Amino acid sequence: MFNYELEHILSFVGKGGGTPEAIGALPDGLRVNFQNIGGEVTGPRIRGKVRPTGGDWVTVRKDGVAILDARITLETDDHALILVTYPGIVDFGLDGYERFQRGELPPVARIRTSPRFFTSHPEYVWLNRLHCLGIGEYTPAARTASYEVYAVR
Amino acid sequence: MFNYELEHILSFVGKGGGTPEAIGALPDGLRVNFQNIGGEVTGPRIRGKVRPTGGDWVTVRKDGVAILDARITLETDDHALILVTYPGIVDFGLDGYERFQRGELPPVARIRTSPRFFTSHPEYVWLNRLHCLGIGEYTPAARTASYEVYAVR
Amino acid sequence: MFNYELEHILSFVGKGGGTPEAIGALPDGLRVNFQNIGGEVTGPRIRGKVRPTGGDWVTVRKDGVAILDARITLETDDHALILVTYPGIVDFGLDGYERFQRGELPPVARIRTSPRFFTSHPEYVWLNRLHCLGIGEYTPAARTASYEVYAVR
Amino acid sequence: MFNYELEHILSFVGKGGGTPEAIGALPDGLRVNFQNIGGEVTGPRIRGKVRPTGGDWVTVRKDGVAILDARITLETDDHALILVTYPGIVDFGLDGYERFQRGELPPVARIRTSPRFFTSHPEYVWLNRLHCLGIGEYTPAARTASYEVYAVR
Numbered sequence: 130m131f132n133y134e135l136e137h138i139l140s141f142v143g144k145g146g147g148t149p150e151a152i153g154a155l156p157d158g159l160r161v162n163f164q165n166i167g168g169e170v171t172g173p174r175i176r177g178k179v180r181p182t183g184g185d186w187v188t189v190r191k192d193g194v195a196i197l198d199a200r201i202t203l204e205t206d207d208h209a210l211i212l213v214t215y216p217g218i219v220d221f222g223l224d225g226y227e228r229f230q231r232g233e234l235p236p237v238a239r240i241r242t243s244p245r246f247f248t249s250h251p252e253y254v255w256l257n258r259l260h261c262l263g264i265g266e267y268t269p270a271a272r273t274a275s276y277e278v279y280a281v282r
Numbered sequence: 283m284f285n286y287e288l289e290h291i292l293s294f295v296g297k298g299g300g301t302p303e304a305i306g307a308l309p310d311g312l313r314v315n316f317q318n319i320g321g322e323v324t325g326p327r328i329r330g331k332v333r334p335t336g337g338d339w340v341t342v343r344k345d346g347v348a349i350l351d352a353r354i355t356l357e358t359d360d361h362a363l364i365l366v367t368y369p370g371i372v373d374f375g376l377d378g379y380e381r382f383q384r385g386e387l388p389p390v391a392r393i394r395t396s397p398r399f400f401t402s403h404p405e406y407v408w409l410n411r412l413h414c415l416g417i418g419e420y421t422p423a424a425r426t427a428s429y430e431v432y433a434v435r
Numbered sequence: 436m437f438n439y440e441l442e443h444i445l446s447f448v449g450k451g452g453g454t455p456e457a458i459g460a461l462p463d464g465l466r467v468n469f470q471n472i473g474g475e476v477t478g479p480r481i482r483g484k485v486r487p488t489g490g491d492w493v494t495v496r497k498d499g500v501a502i503l504d505a506r507i508t509l510e511t512d513d514h515a516l517i518l519v520t521y522p523g524i525v526d527f528g529l530d531g532y533e534r535f536q537r538g539e540l541p542p543v544a545r546i547r548t549s550p551r552f553f554t555s556h557p558e559y560v561w562l563n564r565l566h567c568l569g570i571g572e573y574t575p576a577a578r579t580a581s582y583e584v585y586a587v588r
Numbered sequence: 589m590f591n592y593e594l595e596h597i598l599s600f601v602g603k604g605g606g607t608p609e610a611i612g613a614l615p616d617g618l619r620v621n622f623q624n625i626g627g628e629v630t631g632p633r634i635r636g637k638v639r640p641t642g643g644d645w646v647t648v649r650k651d652g653v654a655i656l657d658a659r660i661t662l663e664t665d666d667h668a669l670i671l672v673t674y675p676g677i678v679d680f681g682l683d684g685y686e687r688f689q690r691g692e693l694p695p696v697a698r699i700r701t702s703p704r705f706f707t708s709h710p711e712y713v714w715l716n717r718l719h720c721l722g723i724g725e726y727t728p729a730a731r732t733a734s735y736e737v738y739a740v741r
Contacts, residue, residue: 155410191463309617371565413547458669
């Protein structure tokens with residue numbers, strides 16, 4: 130087996146705002162857009178906030194698997210802007226589509242993502258080189274998604 | 283030659299808000315995120331507003347060609363939500379990268395896009411079936427992008 | 436209304452080979468992969484062949500609309516390589532999903548695409564700057580797709 | 589910290605064929621297309637081959653980071669077809685762009701990917717629900733890429 134290591138590089142919390150845009154039932158799944166209104170980011174080499182821009186354009190497939198398509202921007206305490214994009218998956222279970230449609234979300238949903246970072250700030254360009262794994266949880270009641278991001282070495 | 287027709291189906295205006303997020307010079311181009319704060323949509327079979335969500339995640343390549351990656355949401359007067367996503371291109375000219383970097387945008391920039399629509403509202407599901415062409419203009423001073431969208435029949 | 440022009444820049448024919456890979460009925464639609472085995476390209480400023488690589492990864496949605504995701508490579512008579520990628524749409528009609536599943540394809544299907552070109556050959560870098568419209572037809576019996584590509588000026 | 593587990597679900601080897609299509613130096617990086625001509629897949633619940641279709645459309649950015657965009661198809665011994673798509677990253681080092689351009693590849697390159705699976709075969713639909721991590725190596729001399737794929741639980 131090939132060796133690899135997961136190194137925790139940062140954690141961030143994103144808070145949703147307004148009512149999510151329920152585009153509704155389409156041929157490829159339920160579409161709903163979650164708008165981001167802020168949050169914070171922390172880590173051994175980074176500290177700052179999540180800007181109140183971007184969001185997550187989600188498709189919940191008929192098999193109960195939600196496909197994420199997110200774009201957010203981090204702003205560090207030393208004023209670097211860092212774009213973060215990520216595909217990801219939430220498995221709401223075999224009846225997840227029907228439950229999501231009825232508004233029955235679990236208290237906590239497990240999120241798995243693959244974030245990619247884009248920045249020109251010299252202090253953070255090391256982020257541009259990483260393939261990452263995001264381990265997260267979404268808490269519908271608090272409209273909050275929390276992620277821990279690992280570099281896959 | 284194959285026959286085809288372009289049918290104008292709608293026009294929309296999107297207004298940018300706040301300062302665009304200048305992610306800066308990355309290996310694949312200048313990245314800047316434009317946040318959408320509203321607008322309006324009109325057409326023979328549609329009338330409403332552009333919701334103050336989404337935006338355009340732009341990469342200006344070294345050859346002066348900007349690659350667009352936009353997501354906005356329309357809300358019709360009869361309360362349908364319609365997600366619109368589009369890749370697109372703005373050709374800022376051979377020295378467009380350097381000019382963009384210096385903040386020297388032309389008074390008006392020509393935008394060409396391929397919008398795709400996503401809605402579950404029965405009155406508008408015909409939009410889901412279309413391959414479209416978007417002809418637009420961006421006016422930096424007004425922070426406004428205007429588009430006319432044609433169905434390619 | 437904004438002015439625009441469509442300029443025919445090239446036409447190409449792609450021929451499919453082998454049996455398409457029928458991935459089958461998934462939650463977001465029928466998936467089938469068409470493998471490209473060759474073809475030719477002609478135009479006022481270009482002449483050559485379609486290399487026997489790449490293909491089209493198609494999803495036929497439940498509403499009968501097929502979403503294309505194609506990658507092919509052109510090789511010009513003066514030995515330039517040009518990568519072409521395109522999303523696109525084929526509307527097989529409201530019962531298109533069921534008919535496609537039964538193998539009942541129409542004799543000719545209308546294809547609409549948005550090709551993008553990638554080349555480093557100085558004679559063809561003008562292609563990199565274009566937003567294009569592809570007007571095509573697929574003939575299942577001949578396993579052949581023909582396209583006329585227009586630059587959207 | 590959130591709990592998670594990585595479960596090895598399968599390994600596959602893909603073998604490249606022909607000369608890779610060197611599209612060359614574009615504004616966003618060096619583009620080269622690797623064609624897949626076969627391989628094999630093994631795992632606790634799966635055994636079969638990699639079909640001789642698809643490939644990897646790679647962009648090596650100026651910072652020496654290669655961005656992968658791969659599509660391959662698995663065919664199991666019990667005749668299921670499984671489409672696999674993955675973005676991924678290879679970090680060739682700070683001078684990786686220049687070295688890649690000169691054809692100086694390292695003997696072995698570390699690949700990190702995020703595979704997604706698509707199949708309709710009842711025995712394998714569990715794969716559709718997974719967010720995965722791919723740990724791999726590319727050996728240029730052998731034109732072979734080997735991957736171990738983990739489900740991120």
